[in-house]
Amino acid sequence: xxxxxxxxxxxxxxxxxxxxxxxxxxxxxxxxxxxxxxxxxxxxxxxxxxxxxxxxxxxxxxxxxxxxxxxxxxxxxxxxxxxxxxxxxxxxxxxxxxxxxxxxxxxxxxxxxxxxxxxxxxxxxxxxxxxxxxxxxxxxxxxxxxxxxxxxxxxxxxxxxxxxxxxxxxxxxxxxxxxxxxxxxxxxxxxxxxxxxxxxxxxxxxxxxxxxxxxxxxxxx
Amino acid sequence: xxxxxxxxxxxxxxxxxxxxxxxxxxxxxxxxxxxxxxxxxxxxxxxxxxxxxxxxxxxxxxxxxxxxxxxxxxxxxxxxxxxxxxxxxxxxxxxxxxxxxxxxxxxxxxxxxxxxxxxxxxxxxxxxxxxxxxxxxxxxxxxxxxxxxxxxxxxxxxxxxx
Numbered sequence: 001x002x003x004x005x006x007x008x009x010x011x012x013x014x015x016x017x018x019x020x021x022x023x024x025x026x027x028x029x030x031x032x033x034x035x036x037x038x039x040x041x042x043x044x045x046x047x048x049x050x051x052x053x054x055x056x057x058x059x060x061x062x063x064x065x066x067x068x069x070x071x072x073x074x075x076x077x078x079x080x081x082x083x084x085x086x087x088x089x090x091x092x093x094x095x096x097x098x099x100x101x102x103x104x105x106x107x108x109x110x111x112x113x114x115x116x117x118x119x120x121x122x123x124x125x126x127x128x129x130x131x132x133x134x135x136x137x138x139x140x141x142x143x144x145x146x147x148x149x150x151x152x153x154x155x156x157x158x159x160x161x162x163x164x165x166x167x168x169x170x171x172x173x174x175x176x177x178x179x180x181x182x183x184x185x186x187x188x189x190x191x192x193x194x195x196x197x198x199x200x201x202x203x204x205x206x207x208x209x210x211x212x213x214x215x216x217x218x219x220x221x
Numbered sequence: 222x223x224x225x226x227x228x229x230x231x232x233x234x235x236x237x238x239x240x241x242x243x244x245x246x247x248x249x250x251x252x253x254x255x256x257x258x259x260x261x262x263x264x265x266x267x268x269x270x271x272x273x274x275x276x277x278x279x280x281x282x283x284x285x286x287x288x289x290x291x292x293x294x295x296x297x298x299x300x301x302x303x304x305x306x307x308x309x310x311x312x313x314x315x316x317x318x319x320x321x322x323x324x325x326x327x328x329x330x331x332x333x334x335x336x337x338x339x340x341x342x343x344x345x346x347x348x349x350x351x352x353x354x355x356x357x358x359x360x361x362x363x364x365x366x367x368x369x370x371x372x373x374x375x376x377x378x379x380x381x382x383x
Contacts, residue, residue: 056251074372078229078261078262078341078342079252079261081256081261091255176251177251177374193366193367197366198366201362201363201366201375202363204377205377205379206377207247207374207375207376207377208374208375208377209342209372209373209374210366210372210373210374210375211372212369212370212371212372212373
């Protein structure tokens, strides 16, 4: 089951129902989605007035890890160079998405014998609540970061397997660029990729930017 | 080689395929064209020229003549790719783009160039191979995503493009 809740500081309709995979994207004002593909092939005019440029619809996947916030910060720094909200708004829009793992309620031992049974509804409720709070903290931190860099952002919470959910979200929202950290909660050598970023790099239909953490040793020329 | 002034470097790897030229196009479209006077990155386009010995390897004991012919052929195709890249850059008025050719295996060349230029982003196209083809043919974009020392952007060409 997928529950999608969208909260944002842009005037958008709130959608609290299960996501219907055939609905058109909520953002009707982004001209970039399909149009971008055709116009890049045709020759473009030498000088493009800024008001005509399509906005880049960017999605950033965040979770508990520092790597994902570093990715968000990196993307905001490099891609949104304007000094005001209006300038950055013209460049594009950011959606921060957090995917909650589904709660495996049948694994909870409820009795003294240690046998697994279905957890009581109180336990389910409290875990759900904890998950909601966790997502809220993560996303508010992401929104705060965007606000500091003067970029308008919206948030999206999904439940399910992160790899699949992120790829599906990029398709449904016609995202131009997916930004993702390279490793999540597993700390391995810099040379390897975490499972979610690896999956998204292969399976997402839109371009993927994998942001690697900074080098520990400063190697200036 | 000194890296450009104070702009972070965006390195785009291209080969002969449409996918990589689409990647270059997409990159310029989203990161250079909207900022007509002051793009946030310096663009370096890199083509990895396969070395003649790798191409001639399967033809048995390769004589010097065969290698020379293959070499000439590779030079021509590399020049052609370089010209296409330069043309795309100038069409979008990207002023200070640098086009480079390095000989060697694409994967290694791209990762080494990232080090050399201290690039902040490496952009590669992707053939969109499935898991099996990827394992058998090898994937440059996959290797780069894992091993490049900087952020990697993999640009895919949508299947419904003509």
